[in-house]
Amino acid sequence: MELSGAEIVIQCLKEEGVEYVFGYPGGAVLHIYDALFKQNDVKHILARHEQGATHAADGFARSSGKPGVALVTSGPGATNAVTGIATAYMDSIPMVVLTGQVPSPFIGSDAFQEVDTVGITRPCVKHNFLIKDVRDIASTFRKAFYLATSGRPGPVVIDIPKDVTDPNVKIPFSYPKKMKMRSYNPVTRGHLGQIKKAVDLMLAAEKPVFYTGGGVILDNADKELVELVRSLGFPITSTLMGLGAYPGTDKQFLGMLGMHGTYEANMAMHETDTLIAVGARFDDRVTGQIAQFCPNATIIHIDIDPSSISKNVRVDVPIVGPVRSVLEDMLQVLKESKKSPQSAAVSKWWKQIEEWRGKRCLRYDQNSGIIKPQFAVETLYRVTRGDAFVASDVGQHQMFAAQFYQFDKPRRWINSGGLGTMGFGLPAGIGIQLAHPDAEVAVITGEASIQMCIQELATCKQYDLPLKIMLLNNGYMGMVRQWQEFFYDGRYSHSYVDSLPDFVTLAESYGHVGMKIEKPDDLEGAMKEAFAMKDRLVFMDVIVDPTENVYPMIEAGKGHHEMYMSPGSELV
Amino acid sequence: MRHIISILIENESGALSRVAGLFSARGYNIESLTVAPTEDPTLSRMTLVTRGDEAIIEQITKQLNKLVEVVKLLDLSDGPHIEREMMMIKLKADNGRRDEIARLVDIFRGKVVDVTDSTFVVELTGKSAKLDAFIKAAHEDSVVEVVRSGPLGIARGSKGLKL
Ligand SMILES: Cc1ncc(C[n+]2csc(CCOP(=O)(O)OP(=O)(O)O)c2C)c(N)n1
Ligand SMILES: [Mg+2]
DSSP: OEEEHHHHHHHHHHHTTOOEEEEOOOGGGHHHHHHHHTOSSSEEEEOSSHHHHHHHHHHHHHHHSSOEEEEEOSTHHHHHHHHHHHHHHHTTOOEEEEEEEOOGGGTTTTOTTOOOHHHHHGGGSSEEEEOOSGGGHHHHHHHHHHHHHSSSOOEEEEEEEGGGGOTTOEEEOOOOOOOOBTTBOOOOSOOHHHHHHHHHHHHHOSSEEEEEOHHHHHTTOHHHHHHHHHHHTOOEEEOGGGTTSSOTTSTTEEEEOSTTOOHHHHHHHHHOSEEEEESOOOOHHHHOSGGGSSTTOEEEEEESOGGGTTSSSOOSEEEESOHHHHHHHHHHHHHHOSOOOOHHHHHHHHHHHHHHHTTOTTOOOTTOSSBOHHHHHHHHHHHTTTOSEEEEOSSHHHHHHHHHSOOOSTTOEEOOOSSOOTTOHHHHHHHHHHHSTTSOEEEEEOTTGGGGSTTHHHHHHHTTOOOEEEEEEOSBOHHHHHHHHHHSTTOOTTOBOOSOOOHHHHHHHTTSEEEEEOSHHHHHHHHHHHHHOTTSOEEEEEEBOTTOOOSSEEOTTOOTTOEEOOTTSTTO | OEEEEEEEEEOOTTHHHHHHHHHHHTTOOEEEEEEEEOSSTTEEEEEEEEEOOHHHHHHHHHHHHHSTTEEEEEEGGGSOEEEEEEEEEEEEOOGGGHHHHHHHHHHTTOEEEEEOSSEEEEEEEEOHHHHHHHHHHTOGGGEEEEEEOOOEEEESSSOOOOO
């Protein structure tokens, strides 16, 4: 079979089982777009901005576990994609991004729409390639998909000069079957000696706690995690990225930890004697001040990436390996062990935890005449029976969503945790809905965030994607306003979102349904109505309390036990 | 602590900038970096000198290993090793001082590799400290120009950093 470079690109995507490419055309990728036009297997979703295309590919990947693919042109196409690439990189999301490049003879000449894409993206990709010869396309794609999806996943960029896809240069095509790279060998199994040591520590623990992160979801290790945690009877807390790996409604689950984590989760971290970290990376939003982090704990850390281990916090028992296989091995070792957990001590520990839980740190004012953002999320939870895919933007609404939508399944909670990218939610929702055409997909957003990628409403119209957008409209960059209230004496410098559009007519002008909801009593009915419109995108502009803050809160640089609690809580 | 790290890396364009970029992005310091292809032309060998406490060096080696193009890596400072750096130094050598410089070159086991009526170019190999000592002994005002390779390193004993 003789194919041109452009046809080979498409063929490689087929070989990798790629169903959707999220993209935006331009000069350097026109040959590829022409090849796309002539076939029907790989479907192209036209975003309205390259950032949207990359976030959509990302949302597809996060919700399905399959690599997301984006296609953009050179120069501004590539630079617009950088935010999406960096977002995926920070959360270790498997993605392959194809960027057009000026024809090879022009590289380095400041040609029209030339940027050094490989140079610009180098610090925010797992790896990147510049293809210099049509004969290298197939092997490069094979490597790119392998790298993106194996080990610690991440985005891979393939930069393709226009001449490499020349329709008039045809070569024989075959796709490499075996993949071996001498310089890249991700660990496939944890060290059994270390695993045994960890299990011994767990069985001796008196105040143990599991602290789990996005790595559990990335490696599809939720079943093993649940089995292990249940069989030990230990408490478990999760990072923002790990929510849903362990059922959020289970009684052993303490809620999220960290800056806006629950009182019981953070106090348990502070008091624990044995911390079992699984697929989590000790991010500063989780640890607070390092010097005060888990002061009494022996720390076990399971991670696929050796460089995550002892990076921010020194650990005592490192286990490098894929989370799932390590947890499987742990279960096995546990089964074979003659010892059992310290049940007396652990029930005492639980008593302490229940006391902390009794403070009900997430309480908020239920009798307010104005819609509280927490109440809106709780209503969404009820209306969707806790079973929707929820994409979020970045800000207070993201934290309220994480605190009040109790995710029982993995890959349901889709948000930009590491980079914190405003504008992520709506386009991510596009990718999620395409990956799960029959599922309910909600986007929780703020009036500031939604305006960063609002143009993707057109994409939703073109492809009939019935997202349900819940805008928690507080008229402020709420998270910024909160910091200004707490740490800058209420000097609200440029955090008021002025000159807002009328979101109802805005949604309508894109061909969608718009709703404005202002009273707590109207919320549930309106939301039910919205979700009943199965084939329509409904944009719910929910007017919420502009002064609400996210509690509890640990100020940056403070310890887990130094939380601000909500004014209504018993602690104040 | 000063560490000298040997790296086998795919001989591909861009590999060097990934290493250099890693150091600047993560705020590690590089004292010197040398690189050239090995007997296997698909591989390059780098010698990198850096400084940091134990935790930083651990992160540096882990982050280097994580680069897809890095094949193998060895912190030479973990064991006995040999370190050599080469220098070429151009010295003012007027009539009155030519003998003195020649004697100095002898003492340091260097070689004069170029001569004009007013200058010598001296080639000298050794540990970095020896090169420093030579520069000092030659007197600042007689030094026209110095070029140094940065240290190269190899472990002692029968084991090699190979595929
Ligand atoms: C692209 C980008 N720019 C700036 C920020 C900093 N930032 C974090 S939250 C936030 C405010 C978000 O406001 P909104 O979307 O209305 O959400 P709210 O906090 O009000 O719920 C800002 C500006 C960011 N995270 N991302
Ligand atoms: Mg807002």
